[in-house]
Amino acid sequence: MSLLPRFLRPCLLALGLIVLGPTSLASAQSEEAAGGAGDGVDADDINKANNPLADMVSVNLHNYYKPHLLGVPDAAANTSWLRMVIPIPRMIIRASLPWTTVSSPGEVQSGLSDMNVFAAVLLTNPTAPVTIGAGPLAQMPTATDHSLGRGKWDLGAGFLWLYPNGPIMVGTLVTYQHSVGSLDWAQDDPANSILVIQPIANFQIGSGFYLRSVPIWLVDLGNETLEMPIGLGVGKVFKHGKTIFNLFIEPQYTFASKGVGAAGFQVFSGFNLQFQTGKGKKEDEASARAMQQAEAMRRMAVPGPVTPGR
Numbered sequence: 001m002s003l004l005p006r007f008l009r010p011c012l013l014a015l016g017l018i019v020l021g022p023t024s025l026a027s028a029q030s031e032e033a034a035g036g037a038g039d040g041v042d043a044d045d046i047n048k049a050n051n052p053l054a055d056m057v058s059v060n061l062h063n064y065y066k067p068h069l070l071g072v073p074d075a076a077a078n079t080s081w082l083r084m085v086i087p088i089p090r091m092i093i094r095a096s097l098p099w100t101t102v103s104s105p106g107e108v109q110s111g112l113s114d115m116n117v118f119a120a121v122l123l124t125n126p127t128a129p130v131t132i133g134a135g136p137l138a139q140m141p142t143a144t145d146h147s148l149g150r151g152k153w154d155l156g157a158g159f160l161w162l163y164p165n166g167p168i169m170v171g172t173l174v175t176y177q178h179s180v181g182s183l184d185w186a187q188d189d190p191a192n193s194i195l196v197i198q199p200i201a202n203f204q205i206g207s208g209f210y211l212r213s214v215p216i217w218l219v220d221l222g223n224e225t226l227e228m229p230i231g232l233g234v235g236k237v238f239k240h241g242k243t244i245f246n247l248f249i250e251p252q253y254t255f256a257s258k259g260v261g262a263a264g265f266q267v268f269s270g271f272n273l274q275f276q277t278g279k280g281k282k283e284d285e286a287s288a289r290a291m292q293q294a295e296a297m298r299r300m301a302v303p304g305p306v307t308p309g310r
Contacts, residue, residue, distance in 0.1 A: 040208070040238070040239065041208050041237050041238060041239045043204060046202070046204050046237045047164035047169045047202070048274070049237045049244045049272060050200070050202050050210075050212070050235070050246065052085075052092070052120075052160060053092050053120060053131050054092075055087045055126070056085075056275060057085065057086060057087065057274070057276070058083075058085035058272060058273065058275075059082075059083070059085075059272075059273045060081070060082075060083035060084075060270060060272045061081070061082060061270060062080070062083065062268070062269070062270040063078065063079070063267075063268070063269050064077075064078065064081075064263075064266050064267070064268055065078050065266060065267045066078065066079075066266045067265065067266075068263070068265060069260075069261050069263060070254070070257055070261065070263070071259070071262075072260060072261060074104065074105050075102070075103065076102075076103045077101065077102045077103070077263070078100070078101045079098050079099070079100045079101075080100075081096055081097070081098050081099075082096070082097045082098075082099070083096045083097075090122050091119060091120065091121050091122065092119070092120045093117070093119050093120075094120070095115070095117045096116050096117075097115045098112070098113040098114070098115070099111070100112075100113045100148050109145055109148065111143065111144035111148050112142050112149075113143050113149050114141055114142055114143050114149040114152075115139070115140050116137060116138065116139040116140070116154075117137065117138050118135065118136075118158050119135045119136055119137070120133035120135045120158065120160060121133060121134060129163065129165070130161060130162070130163050131160075131161065131162045131164075131171075132162075133160045134159045134160070135157065135158060136155070136157055136158075137155070137158050137175055137177060138153075138154065138155055138156075139154035139156075139192075140153065141153060141182075141183050141186070146186075150186060150192060151182055151183040151185055151186025151189065152179040152183075152186055152191070153179065153180050153182070154177040154178060154179055154194075155177065155178065155180050156175060156177030156178060156194075158173065158175035158176075159173075159174050159175075160172070160173045162200065166204075167203060167204035167210075168203055168204075170200060170201050170202075171199075171200040172197065172198065172200060173196075173197075173198040173200065174195075174197050174198075175195075176194070178191065178192060178193050179191035179192040179193070179222075190222040190223055191222050192220075193221035193222040194218065194219070194220050194221070195218075195219040195221065196216060196219075197216075197217040197219075199213070199214070199217075201213045201214070202235075208236055208238050209235070209237075210234070210235050210236075210237070211232065211233070211235075212232075212234070212235050212248060212250055213230070213231055214231070214250065214268075215228070215229045215231050215252055217229075220259075223259065224258065224259065225257075225259030225260075225261075226256060226257055226258040226259065227254060227256075228254065228255060228256040229254045229255070229266065230252065230255055231250045231251055231253065231268065232250065232251070233248055233249050233250025234248065234249065234250075235249075236248070243274065243275040244272075244273075244275070245271075245272070246270075246272035246273075246274070247271055247272075248269065248270055250267070250268040251265070251267050251268075252265070252266050252268055253265055254266075
């Protein structure tokens with residue numbers, strides 16, 4: 001199909017950027033040596049770059065290229081996600097808007113799919129070894145064509161735990177959503193009843209690179225369909241000042257499926273940009289000053305050597 005090479009462009013772009021990542025990092029380090037704002041990354045930066053609950057403003061561009069849909073001959077699909085993450089005190093708000101292209105013999109359909117919003121309340125302290133968040137989610141029927149969305153209003157909830165430990169970070173995101181309303185054209189369709197499980201596993205291998213496996217397992221109870229892929233990919237994190245860049249690509253193979261339309265194989269690629277707001281930078285600077293003052297006071301409070309009396 002003539003459309004397939006166009007599908008591949010985001011994947012190839014992500015792969016190219018990962019390969020060129022070391023050059024970008026070297027350039028940033030050169031700028032730092034010359035007085036610029038560039039610097040490298042440590043284990044905490046890499047974990048933060050892959051942490052959905054990181055307390056940083058984030059813009060994500062993700063892409064799923066599906067060259068073959070099970071049960072649909074000669075069909076392919078591509079979904080690109082624009083995601084905005086905004087932290088507020090004790091909460092992370094994540095809004096995701098997909099753009100989907102479906103190609104079948106003689107027909108190509110492109111447009112917006114259904115938007116969703118997830119608000120996770122942080123249930124643990126920032127210094128806790130395990131980060132836990134939970135909160136409500138909503139999905140809205142924003143699709144521009146019937147073939148690109150479900151025409152349902154959904155409400156649900158999500159739960160996420162993450163355990164970053166040095167070069168390793170593991171966790172799981174679990175969400176459930178159910179229809180609470182429908183557009184006119186979808187009134188007779190089965191209600192959405194969707195369970196999503198997303199295992200998260202990252203392992204750092206040095207120089208800002210890491211291995212990753214972050215599949216999405218989808219169980220659609222309303223339509224009695226199932227899609228469970230597994231994948232192994234590579235990512236590259238680099239930093240410029242307070243901004244963290246994360247590039248990755250992850251081929252995924254579906255090992256269990258039920259129904260029509262699941263991807264037998266897909267390529268998940270993405271680019272994440274995280275940065276601190278001005279307020280966050282001021283808070284970091286204030287925290288550093290407070291720690292310095294506390295250390296100075298502690299040293300002043302330590303008694304000096306006792307001189308024997310005459």
